[in-house]
Amino acid sequence: MIYFQILIDSLIMLVLCYALAGQPLRLEKNVMMWFLCFHVLCLMFRYQVFGGVSLWGSFEINNYDLLPVNNPVLLLTLLIIVFILNSSLIRPMSNMKVITVSFLSFLIWVLLRTFSIVMAGLILPSEAVMFPYIHRAATLLLALVLYYVLIVKRGYNFLGDYSGIFTKIMLIQSAATVLGMMVYANFETSFVTQNLLLILIVFSLVISMNIWMIYEYFKRSRQDKRISAIEQYLPVIDELVSEVRARQHEFHNKLLAIHSIVETASSLPEARSQISAYTQDVILNSDVREILQLDSKVIGGFLYTKMKMAELKKMTILPHIHVRLVSMRTEEHQLVEILGVLIDNALEASYPGDTIIVTAKRAEQGELTEITVMNPYPPKTSIDFKQMFAKGYTTKNRSHNTRGYGLYNVEQIVLQHHGKIIARNTEYQGIPYLSIGVRIP
């Protein structure tokens, strides 16, 4: 029966490591290897040989409730093995992320296990035969809930890949503190039940500190992205405004000239033809006017940059923006990311002389805004459309690992805001167009 304790422990660690690394658990070689190695190791740790010369033995019982080991020596060995397993079998992860994920797995393990022991203690005496199985099952259940939140519900994006040295140091420090407490408690379950208040205070502090840290990181990361978008695109729109202002003087002179044409022309048709010829190159480009009328200067600047890029490739971007972008719930930097991916894809799929149409309008149903980018392209099947949003899918050079994440990232942003992806075949002036877009709040 003790074997089942070890089996559940191995499953818990497997679920935690994969969930915290942001990797889904699939029935594949690496996952099986991870589980088998960890499981054999846990069996070894608990194995004890009977006296005499026989190799046959049994599993140790005492002090294996808090962790799969019962002394600091084995704890260090286990930690090192988890480093090796995570770095070799869960890919791709940086070395620092391997350390953070491994420590965090132990931290979360201890937190969930302590909570489960306390909960199990409420319904069963700790001496009961079923007690170790009940609290292990509860821990596995909690670990699966965490996996569901992080992987199935895509909550992992919220963790932001544990970026930032401060976050990493604090997470590792918290894990080291909690593991230190386990060593101090001599791995005894009774320590938990006898020091409930102390455990509650320490663990509450650790949990609140971690939540605060993740929240602060998330807030700062959003601000950074926003500032970065503003710094990048605001000067572009300011430049455009200055350019238009500079032309105001020119417009004033032109008005005087028009006035004199009217004064000097002998007939109305003559005045009309002269004025028409004179003002042909004076009228401000209507696309630029549309950009200047946008309420979001960042997106205006961004679109203007893309229009200039398209001009260099002898293509045209036609913006049709008929909504207030600033009042949207989706962050400006996320809109920039969505538009960036869609326009870049359209530019790469188009040829000189093509026209790309960027549209933003209020969706027919609900309070969503529909943003689409259309480019000339032969009709695609629904399977092709589905593939386009898969992670790693690309029609470009596959030799580089970073390819194929654009539309996948767009999909992640849309899912985060409970929006929808739009992908359809359409027509513009008789030419088949591919329209890719999003509906977001």
Next chain:
Amino acid sequence: MKNLMLLEWSKLKWPVLISMIGLTLTVSVLTGTLYKGYSLEHDLEAWEIGIEIIVFLFPLVAVIPVCWLMYFERKDQFLMYTLPRVKKSRYLWSKWIVVASSSFLIMFIAMFIGVITALYFKPEITPVYGLVDTATGNTIPRLELQHFLGSLFVHHPLAYGMLLGLWQGLLSAIIATLGFVISLFVRNIFVILTGPFIYVMLENFILSLLRYESFRIYISFNPEFYNASKYGYWPLLFGPALVLLVSALTLFYFAKIKKVTVYPS
């Protein structure tokens, strides 16, 4: 070769010196404090008590300060730049010599200063004898009878400490050799730095399971009460010999069977 070794030393200098100072301080502090809770017969026993944790961690101490170098030189393709300047074998040999001797140095210096702390800096202990003479019923000293090289331990403790320190340094260099061999072929820093430790743990587990406890490298590293008159001295050589064999097999497996190249190909 000398210049190459000096060059390698300049790369490893700071990590080696920092580890050496850190380990020396740790051994000295543990030697000077932990013994207070024990009944001892001889001052040098304080050192044996102090180094217990270091004995357990010695495969990590032997590898971590020195074996990272090859990993990074392979990772950032630095090795490519050495190709036009020096023969591959000369470069790798000089690197191994520096890695192994640095590991030796860290362990030997730390252990020997620990011995000096136990013998000359720590307050002298009041001997407590634990062995009872069945004939007289009086307590008698047991170290000379039961300790490994008991006579040398009791009468020439400094020589015993220095000899054991040298041996421990040598074992450290052998373990560093295993780490170095792994670093020649593996691209995972965790496997390189902790692989030898995992190997030692496995060796310890398997030999204990098979009832060959006296053959373990941990016993070889710190023989304390190893009974040389019963088992002889050669079991102490088994652990290091096995490490060398495993290093050679690792080298053979990666180079000849898996055909992994040290230099980018």
